[in-house]
Amino acid sequence: MSSMRTRLALSVTLAVLLSQAAAAADLDNSYVQAPYPQPTTFDWSGAYIGGHAGVASSHLNPFSNGKGLAAGAQAGYNFQFGSAVLGAELEGTYMGGTDQNVRGGNLDEQWRLAAKAKAGMSLDKTLVYGTAGYTRTKFENGSNVRRGPGWEGGYLVGGGVEQAFGNGLSAKLEYNYVMTPDVKTTTNVGTTRTDIDSHVIKAGINLRF
Known part of the structure; x- marks a missing residue:
C-alpha cells in the first residue's frame, strides 16, 4: 500500500512540474518582439x-x-x-x-x-x-x-x-x-x-x- 501511495505522490508531483514547465513555455512564446521601424519614403511635395x-x-x-x-x-x-x-x-x-x-x-x-x-x-x-x-x-x-x-x-x-x-x-x-x-x-x-x-x-x- 505504501508503495502505491509513493508512486501516486510521484505521479502527482511530476504532473505539477510538467504543467508549470508548459505554462512557462507559453509565457515565453507569448512575447513578440516589436518590429523594426520601417524607413520613411521621401516626400516630393x-x-x-x-x-x-x-x-x-x-x-x-x-x-x-x-x-x-x-x-x-x-x-x-x-x-x-x-x-x-x-x-x-x-x-x-x-x-x-x-x-x-x-x-x-x-x-x-x-x-x-x-x-x-x-x-x-x-x-x-x-x-x-x-x-x-x-x-x-x-x-x-x-x-x-x-x-x-x-x-x-x-x-x-x-x-x-x-x-x-x-x-x-x-x-x-x-x-x-x-x-x-x-x-x-x-x-x-x-x-x-x-x-x-x-x-x-x-x-x-x-x-x-
Missing part, C-alpha cells in the same frame, strides 16, 4: 526654387553648329499621391543667342519664358517625370533679317530625372523640345513664316522648402 544651365540648339545634336549656352532659374510646386508626383513650374532662361535659320537669313533666340506642368513617378529619392507647357521666346534679328518677330508663343514637351539629397537639395537632368510655329520674318527675299524647333539639354539644382 512642396515648393522649390532653383537654377539651371545647359546647351540649346536648332538640331537634336546639342553640340552642332549654331548652339547657345542656356542658363536661368525656375520655381515650382509638387503634389505627391503615393508614388505619383504632379506639379507645376515657371521657368525663365537666357538662350545665349541660339541660331535659328529662316528663309534668306537667321534669327537669334535670346530669352525664353515657360509655364510647365509635370507628372512623374517617385522611386523614393529619385523622380522620373515628363513635362509639357507653353512658352514665349524672344527673337532678335540676325543676318539679312529686316523685320523680326520679337516675342513669339510656342509649345514645350520633354522629360527628366531628379535625385534628392539632404537639406532639401536635389539635382536634375532635363531635355526640352520647343516648337514655335508660324514665326514671321522679313528678309531680302521677302516675308516668310517658319516653324522653329529648339532642343535644350540642361542640368539644374533645386532647393525645396
Whole structure:
C-alpha cells in the first residue's frame, strides 16, 4: 500500500512540474518582439526654387553648329499621391543667342519664358517625370533679317530625372523640345513664316522648402 501511495505522490508531483514547465513555455512564446521601424519614403511635395544651365540648339545634336549656352532659374510646386508626383513650374532662361535659320537669313533666340506642368513617378529619392507647357521666346534679328518677330508663343514637351539629397537639395537632368510655329520674318527675299524647333539639354539644382 505504501508503495502505491509513493508512486501516486510521484505521479502527482511530476504532473505539477510538467504543467508549470508548459505554462512557462507559453509565457515565453507569448512575447513578440516589436518590429523594426520601417524607413520613411521621401516626400516630393512642396515648393522649390532653383537654377539651371545647359546647351540649346536648332538640331537634336546639342553640340552642332549654331548652339547657345542656356542658363536661368525656375520655381515650382509638387503634389505627391503615393508614388505619383504632379506639379507645376515657371521657368525663365537666357538662350545665349541660339541660331535659328529662316528663309534668306537667321534669327537669334535670346530669352525664353515657360509655364510647365509635370507628372512623374517617385522611386523614393529619385523622380522620373515628363513635362509639357507653353512658352514665349524672344527673337532678335540676325543676318539679312529686316523685320523680326520679337516675342513669339510656342509649345514645350520633354522629360527628366531628379535625385534628392539632404537639406532639401536635389539635382536634375532635363531635355526640352520647343516648337514655335508660324514665326514671321522679313528678309531680302521677302516675308516668310517658319516653324522653329529648339532642343535644350540642361542640368539644374533645386532647393525645396
